[in-house]
Amino acid sequence: MKNYLKCLLLMLPFILASCEEDTEPQQVGQFDAGIFVSNEGNYGEGDGSLSFISSAGVVSNNLFSAVNGKALGDVVQSLHVGAGQLFAVVNNSNKIEAMTLDSLKSTYTITDVSLPRYMVSHDGVGFVSEWVSFSDPGRVTLFDLETGAIDKSITTDFGAEGLIISEGKLFVSNNFTTTVSVIDLASEEVVASIQVGNSPAGMVLDADGDVWVVCSGGYDANYAPLNDGKLVELNPASFEVKTETDLNANLSGKIAVAPSGRTIYYLMGNKVYSLSTDAPEGGQVWVDEASAVSFYGLGVDQSGNVYTADAKGFAENGEVFVYSPAGAFQTKYNVGRGPNGFAFN
Amino acid sequence: MVSRIFMYVLTGTISLWAMAQEDTLYLEELPVYGDSFQRFTTGTGYRSISLTNSSSSLEEALSEENSIYFKSYGNQQLSSISFRGTSASQTSVLWHGIPANYPTLGQMDFSQWPAWLMGRVALQPGSGGALYGPGAIGGTVLIDSELKLADGPLVEAKSSVGSFGYLFTGIKSAYGQGQWRGATKIFRSFLKNDFPYEYAGKQVRQKNASVLNYGVQQQLSYRVRSNQKMTLDAQYTRNDREVQPSKVSPNLEDELKTGNVRLAAGYQLELPKGSLTSTLAFLQNDQEYNQNDRTISNQYSALVAYWGELSEVLSVRLGGNANFFTATSNNYVNDFVDQQTSIFASLQVNPSDWWSGTVNARQSFYENNRPFTPSFSQKFSVLSTEKNEVFMTNQLSWGFRYPTLNDLHWSPGGNPDLKPEESFNLEGGLDWKYRQSAFSSRLHLTAFKTWSDNWIIWLPDGSGIWSPRNFRTVEITGMELSWEVSGKWGGLLHEFRSAYSYTQSQNKAGANQGKQLPYTPLHNAHLSLKTSSDNGWYGKAAADFTGRRFTTLDNTEMQSVDEYLLMDVFVGRRFSVSDAFDLELSVAIKNVFDNSYENLINRAMPGRNYQFNLLIKYN
Numbered sequence: 001m002k003n004y005l006k007c008l009l010l011m012l013p014f015i016l017a018s019c020e021e022d023t024e025p026q027q028v029g030q031f032d033a034g035i036f037v038s039n040e041g042n043y044g045e046g047d048g049s050l051s052f053i054s055s056a057g058v059v060s061n062n063l064f065s066a067v068n069g070k071a072l073g074d075v076v077q078s079l080h081v082g083a084g085q086l087f088a089v090v091n092n093s094n095k096i097e098a099m100t101l102d103s104l105k106s107t108y109t110i111t112d113v114s115l116p117r118y119m120v121s122h123d124g125v126g127f128v129s130e131w132v133s134f135s136d137p138g139r140v141t142l143f144d145l146e147t148g149a150i151d152k153s154i155t156t157d158f159g160a161e162g163l164i165i166s167e168g169k170l171f172v173s174n175n176f177t178t179t180v181s182v183i184d185l186a187s188e189e190v191v192a193s194i195q196v197g198n199s200p201a202g203m204v205l206d207a208d209g210d211v212w213v214v215c216s217g218g219y220d221a222n223y224a225p226l227n228d229g230k231l232v233e234l235n236p237a238s239f240e241v242k243t244e245t246d247l248n249a250n251l252s253g254k255i256a257v258a259p260s261g262r263t264i265y266y267l268m269g270n271k272v273y274s275l276s277t278d279a280p281e282g283g284q285v286w287v288d289e290a291s292a293v294s295f296y297g298l299g300v301d302q303s304g305n306v307y308t309a310d311a312k313g314f315a316e317n318g319e320v321f322v323y324s325p326a327g328a329f330q331t332k333y334n335v336g337r338g339p340n341g342f343a344f345n
Numbered sequence: 346m347v348s349r350i351f352m353y354v355l356t357g358t359i360s361l362w363a364m365a366q367e368d369t370l371y372l373e374e375l376p377v378y379g380d381s382f383q384r385f386t387t388g389t390g391y392r393s394i395s396l397t398n399s400s401s402s403l404e405e406a407l408s409e410e411n412s413i414y415f416k417s418y419g420n421q422q423l424s425s426i427s428f429r430g431t432s433a434s435q436t437s438v439l440w441h442g443i444p445a446n447y448p449t450l451g452q453m454d455f456s457q458w459p460a461w462l463m464g465r466v467a468l469q470p471g472s473g474g475a476l477y478g479p480g481a482i483g484g485t486v487l488i489d490s491e492l493k494l495a496d497g498p499l500v501e502a503k504s505s506v507g508s509f510g511y512l513f514t515g516i517k518s519a520y521g522q523g524q525w526r527g528a529t530k531i532f533r534s535f536l537k538n539d540f541p542y543e544y545a546g547k548q549v550r551q552k553n554a555s556v557l558n559y560g561v562q563q564q565l566s567y568r569v570r571s572n573q574k575m576t577l578d579a580q581y582t583r584n585d586r587e588v589q590p591s592k593v594s595p596n597l598e599d600e601l602k603t604g605n606v607r608l609a610a611g612y613q614l615e616l617p618k619g620s621l622t623s624t625l626a627f628l629q630n631d632q633e634y635n636q637n638d639r640t641i642s643n644q645y646s647a648l649v650a651y652w653g654e655l656s657e658v659l660s661v662r663l664g665g666n667a668n669f670f671t672a673t674s675n676n677y678v679n680d681f682v683d684q685q686t687s688i689f690a691s692l693q694v695n696p697s698d699w700w701s702g703t704v705n706a707r708q709s710f711y712e713n714n715r716p717f718t719p720s721f722s723q724k725f726s727v728l729s730t731e732k733n734e735v736f737m738t739n740q741l742s743w744g745f746r747y748p749t750l751n752d753l754h755w756s757p758g759g760n761p762d763l764k765p766e767e768s769f770n771l772e773g774g775l776d777w778k779y780r781q782s783a784f785s786s787r788l789h790l791t792a793f794k795t796w797s798d799n800w801i802i803w804l805p806d807g808s809g810i811w812s813p814r815n816f817r818t819v820e821i822t823g824m825e826l827s828w829e830v831s832g833k834w835g836g837l838l839h840e841f842r843s844a845y846s847y848t849q850s851q852n853k854a855g856a857n858q859g860k861q862l863p864y865t866p867l868h869n870a871h872l873s874l875k876t877s878s879d880n881g882w883y884g885k886a887a888a889d890f891t892g893r894r895f896t897t898l899d900n901t902e903m904q905s906v907d908e909y910l911l912m913d914v915f916v917g918r919r920f921s922v923s924d925a926f927d928l929e930l931s932v933a934i935k936n937v938f939d940n941s942y943e944n945l946i947n948r949a950m951p952g953r954n955y956q957f958n959l960l961i962k963y964n
Binding site: 042061071092094221223294311312313 | 418544545546591592593594596597637676678679756757802803804805806808809810856857863896897898899901903904945946947
């Protein structure tokens with residue numbers, strides 16, 4: 001209790017400072033319409049945090065620690081909203097924190113995971129990808145969303161990273177390889193491994209239900225970038241590669257799709273690129289943000305507004321830039337340290 | 346803020362005096378002595394610290410010093426220095442006059458070099474004195490392990506046991522025969538480091554943070570003629586540590602194993618009005634992280650320096666050094682031999698009792714860069730009587746530091762086109778020494794300003810690859826105040842020491858201009874009182890205050906680390922068992938108030954803890 005009060009007290013100046021645009025104080029407990037931001041923090045310092053941008057544009061930072069009296073963890077990799085809960089996947093703390101969506105009170109913590117990365121959920125089951133280690137193959141672990149009880153783990157390949165569900169299959173990009181593994185949700189077994197390209201990472205579904213995966217590109221023996229990043233479109237039923245779009249560069253593993261399912265966004269440095277799923281072509285700069293150091297997170301809300309996160313080299317707190325569906329700059333927000341992704345509620 | 350500090354200082358003082366009245370108090374082992382550092386410094390502004398029989402790390406031994414802040418990744422974990430508000434790689438570390446920072450990172454881990462292998466350490470703030478080493482933007486740490494010429498054989502053994510599984514054993518022996526002198530030192534220390542702390546309302550115990558440290562040193566000297574001496578200093582130390590996990594990831598199991606080889610062979614020639622010193626050295630740093638990521642750097646160095654008196658008022662110092670670096674690492678793709686050379690000259694003028702001046706010039710060469718870093722310092726004597734001495738010093742100096750091997754060669758991202766970081770420093774000081782038969786006092790005040798440019802910062806590029814750039818400009822304004830008093834009252838010798846430093850180290854480029862750099866506290870203060878009696882009892886109480894530190898460049902209050910006050914108490918007694926046998930027993934209580942504090946954010950530090958020491962001396 002004492003710590004809780006102390007944290008609230010510590011929060012006070014920040015709440016006041018963040019309310020400059022809006023004099024109404026943000027009340028903890030109202031997260032119905034808005035955007036959660038995962039701030040991974042500086043590796044090793046354990047200062048990963050959770051921010052929330054309300055529909056009125058008010059930012060609240062450090063929410064998890066304010067509510068729960070402890071830090072969220074070291075390297076908050078990603079967020080997921082499912083079954084009335086918010087999940088924070090904390091990579092270097094080897095845990096998943098589950099919170100209620102209305103109060104952000106911690107409901108349970110899963111600690112039997114190893115370098116967890118991303119999460120999806122389906123029919124009351126949570127799926128989390130784990131790297132496990134740099135020398136073991138990665139896996140996907142299944143757990144009960146309500147209790148956090150782990151059911152089983154399915155080994156895929158090295159660097160299990162992005163997850164997406166389509167046509168009763170779970171697609172898993174294996175970031176340290178060139179493949180995407182396919183897990184059949186009924187049999188809970190790996191049924192295919194698809195060759196895509198170097199360092200497959202984020203995935204989205206287009207309007208036709210096709211899986212699009214971004215391959216960040218590889219490095220040669222001298223660690224020089226191979227500049228072979230690309231976007232690969234997969235048929236979710238036949239597992240065939242439908243299209244490949246070479247980007248002739250190495251790029252971020254973050255990817256997002258417009259609500260129409262016909263425009264895909266990806267990141268390189270401080271630029272956002274767009275790609276039409278009907279006529280894919282690389283190199284189409286959508287936004288060039290001179291005031292950003294380097295974009296590190298990407299998301300699109302239900303209205304098609306595009307959110308990018310600038311981690312600013314982790315030396316200071318990051319910023320979130322918002323663009324209209326037409327690519328016009330709307331506003332920006334100060335969030336926590338190392339913002340890397342969004343969850344839309 | 347200021348009132349809060351004042352309160353801390355006041356509380357500290359009151360408790361000090363309260364204790365002083367109850368107990369006979371102490372003394373640890375840091376008296377100030379004269380110098381063999383003069384060979385490697387110029388000017389007057391350095392402090393020499395004796396480390397006799399200290400079993401602590403260099404970090405611990407220097408923690409009481411003004412103008413220094415150590416950023417520690419836990420208890421006896423990686424400890425990097427910030428000297429006068431500068432970055433960790435902007436402090437020059439010299440061993441036998443040879444640059445001794447780990448060349449890969451350009452900095453020293455001060456937790457890894459045990460004081461047991463050192464006789465003394467000197468600190469020289471600012472760039473002025475560092476003729477010999479690059480990197481002295483914040484200051485220079487000079488490590489002296491010069492062989493003490495024992496008249497007879499000497500054996501010393503020390504054993505310490507302490508809280509959280511601490512065990513130290515060290516043996517020293519010095520001997521001589523004819524023209525030969527030698528000394529051998531070995532030590533081993535282990536710390537389980539399983540201290541309790543409170544986190545999120547729960548009592549937890551630190552895990553996976555043990556540290557094993559051991560090493561050996563052999564020194565030899567041979568007097569070739571009455572004016573010629575050859576010396577050898579060879580040491581090997583190992584530090585195998587579990588990397589202390591943060592409070593938020595308490596179960597991590599990472600390991601760092603470090604081996605350091607240091608060899609220095611010297612030749613000294615005394616001339617009728619001068620001396621010639623030359624040193625050849627080899628330093629190897631071997632770091633292995635989690636048994637798969639290994640980096641080995643090798644440094645080959647040579648130093649020649651001549652010092653001579655041209656006349657009664659004029660002396661000169663001339664010399665040069667060359668350092669070659671090679672390294673192997675998974676992340677260094679190409680073989681390379683990096684070369685850093687420099688020549689230097691220094692002229693010292695003492696024309697009168699009331700004024701003296703020093704002009705230094707150092708020309709360095711590496712790749713296509715030619716940093717030229719002169720400095721000028723002078724000293725005015727304002728008052729000089731039997732009891733009082735007042736003098737003023739001032740200095741202007743240029744400094745620089747080379748990019749590190751990682752900055753230049755790391756793959757991917759290393760940037761061979763980096764320029765050195767540069768600085769210009771102005772400082773002025775005032776000293777007042779007062780001395781009478783049973784009482785002495787010294788008041789010292791320094792104010793300084795440093796303008797520093799081209800700081801090397803790693804930032805991600807378009808494809809997310811991190812790469813270093815000359816990016817940041819920093820302006821540092823600071824003040825150091827210290828007052829030392831010693832005197833005899835009631836048959837006891839009391840030594841009181843107080844120091845305060847104010848360091849405003851501000852970013853001046855890009856966003857966040859005018860903000861304090863992360864992990865550079867604005868305020869630092871130290872108070873200590875030592876008391877010793879003729880019959881061998883001694884005691885000491887020391888209080889250290891470290892101000893609030895920001896962890897981000899935007900200075901977000903909420904992500905800052907709270908200020909803290911630490912108080913340590915030592916009590917001990919020296920016994921003479923026989924003419925040749927001495928014993929010393931002491932007890933240390935550290936963090937007496939059991940304060941919960943953090944140095945690095947979310948990294949636990951131990952509460953109250955104890956240490957018992959036994960020293961046996963035979964000569």
